[in-house]
Amino acid sequence: MKPSERIRAVAFDAYGTLFDVYSVGALAEQLFPGKGEALTALWRLKQIEYSFLRTLSGRYRPFLEITEDGLVYSAKKLGLALNDAQRRQLMNQYACLSPFPENLGALKALRALGLPMAVLSNGTPQMLDVAIKSAGMSGLFDHVLSVDAVRQYKTADAAYQLGPDAFGVPAKEILFVSSNGWDAAGATWFGYTTFWINRAQLPMEELGVTPTAVGQRLTDIVEFVQARCAPAAGR
Amino acid sequence: MKPSERIRAVAFDAYGTLFDVYSVGALAEQLFPGKGEALTALWRLKQIEYSFLRTLSGRYRPFLEITEDGLVYSAKKLGLALNDAQRRQLMNQYACLSPFPENLGALKALRALGLPMAVLSNGTPQMLDVAIKSAGMSGLFDHVLSVDAVRQYKTADAAYQLGPDAFGVPAKEILFVSSNGWDAAGATWFGYTTFWINRAQLPMEELGVTPTAVGQRLTDIVEFVQARCAPAAGR
Known part of the structure; x- marks a missing residue:
């Protein structure tokens, strides 16, 4: 593993990615x-x-x-x-949107790897709190980041910047996970390592940018992260 | 007519408005x-x-x-x-998109009122030149303004600012005409007096902003402008 490929944190889009x-x-x-x-x-x-x-x-x-x-x-x-x-x-x-069925297991498997995790969403803090509780995901995230803090929606830089700021880690070492093709593209432009969960098997957006990796389910990222993370002690 | 309602120039969106x-x-x-x-x-x-x-x-x-x-x-x-x-x-x-059938007549009628007119479009200068010629609209516009000059698409402020800059007239005294609901909303936010040509009879966008006027065809704006323009000599 090249140092440039190391993943030290994971940030998830919420709507469409964690919640259906x-x-x-x-x-x-x-x-x-x-x-x-x-x-x-x-x-x-x-x-x-x-x-x-x-x-x-x-x-x-x-x-x-x-x-x-x-x-x-x-x-x-x-x-x-x-x-x-x-x-x-x-x-x-x-x-109270339903989570995709495999999501809870995937998040717990990632959590077990010892990486800090965040939600980074367009939703308001209150919307995210309710949705996370309702989906049984309480306690899985170190940060619940809402663009409401910067009053700009994705794909604005200010929105994506919430991730590096919260983790204290450069975007390149954070895996940004989204099911929305435009969000995966925007996050890649911004500088994240990205994983596009292409649930609907859509064509790649024609934006001249390619997510780092593509899969079909949240479980697909576990192996990707496992190969790229340095185990953290004490978590 | 209140001075605040005076129209001194007209700017047209191109794609969807002048060209079908x-x-x-x-x-x-x-x-x-x-x-x-x-x-x-x-x-x-x-x-x-x-x-x-x-x-x-x-x-x-x-x-x-x-x-x-x-x-x-x-x-x-x-x-x-x-x-x-x-x-x-x-x-x-x-x-070489077709113009809507009533457009050429409407533009000529407006031109006869003596108001300076412009196209303000996302299209590149070359795309606009070809489209204007192909639609028989050569010579009708004082300015053909492309957002390519500022490398930001509508509804960014920098794109709309091309109008006031070209005419030397405040946005409020320029009538911005668009068939695109989102463009009419963006131009209203920016400060233009706006006319939404709602050709497809769509609902108003739920963006908390209302265009100054709404019609169904480009000809509908002639009367609106006539009531609000001060005749200019020498044109």
Whole structure:
């Protein structure tokens, strides 16, 4: 192992990576039969688009708000009469997204390697606290880092910089893990060693940058990290 | 008319506003029967997404490149085997997009009011030159402003600032015209007086900002401008 390949910490994206953003689909389908999948997909697209636009224009609003804004727009676009009760139901469901089934085991296996771990997410601290507890992941992370601290969403440098600052480790020695192709690309540009969990088997984004490694499940990173970490004592 | 409502210049977005980005659809359908519409829609989405991401991460590449990148990704995502000849054909078609039918008349009517006019676009200067000529719009604009000069895409402030700088007029006294809801929102945030040409009758973006006016066609802005401009002599 070259020193340049050493991994000393791991940072995880939350939405889409630890938590399944499409797990609201069942409720959406129940509320709007035949339209649940379309609503969930467009909701996610608009939420991300709004995070980009508000950062580009320096008009930050917390992720909970833009998530709700994305839901409201998507329902209108699809011609669905979303009432207040339905909106609250969907937002409550979003607060407690299901984790992907293999995630808890993968996180515990990584934890056993003795590496410090963090969540680095667009979500607000409160959203992340609730989601982590709800997914049974309490106590697994040394840091829960929210871009709310810098009021800029990924892929802005200020957002990614939270990782090196929290760990006191250069980005290159932190493995940044994301299921979102654009996030994996942004983190690679920033300087992280990156692992793209390509769950949906999508093509690589055409952004002229390649994540360090690609897999399909969170468990795929355990071996990758194992080969690159120096064991830490006393953890 | 309050002085604050006076319009002294007009700036137009190009792609989607002056030129119909979906006019490549016929060729796309011919090349990939049954998939033309899906390819054209996804291509546009990815092109815009890449403009956001590259600006957020400070990784500018010219619009011609990210347009081609968006095409390549979209074809892969849809499982279409896009060969080099087809890619060139679609890119050539993109260079000469059709204008919307009412546009030339609307631009000439505005020109007759004596207001200076500009294009303010993500496109490169060369892309804009070819597209303007091909659409029969040569000579109608006092300025053809490309964000290539500042290497940041809309909705970054630096991109919108090209308008006030070129006209020597504050943003508030420039009418910024766009068919893209996100662009109309960004320009309003920046400080322009804005007109959203909502051709597709989409819901308003949920970004907490409202364009000054909304219409469905470029001709709709003529009356709006007429009521707000002071006639200029010698034009």
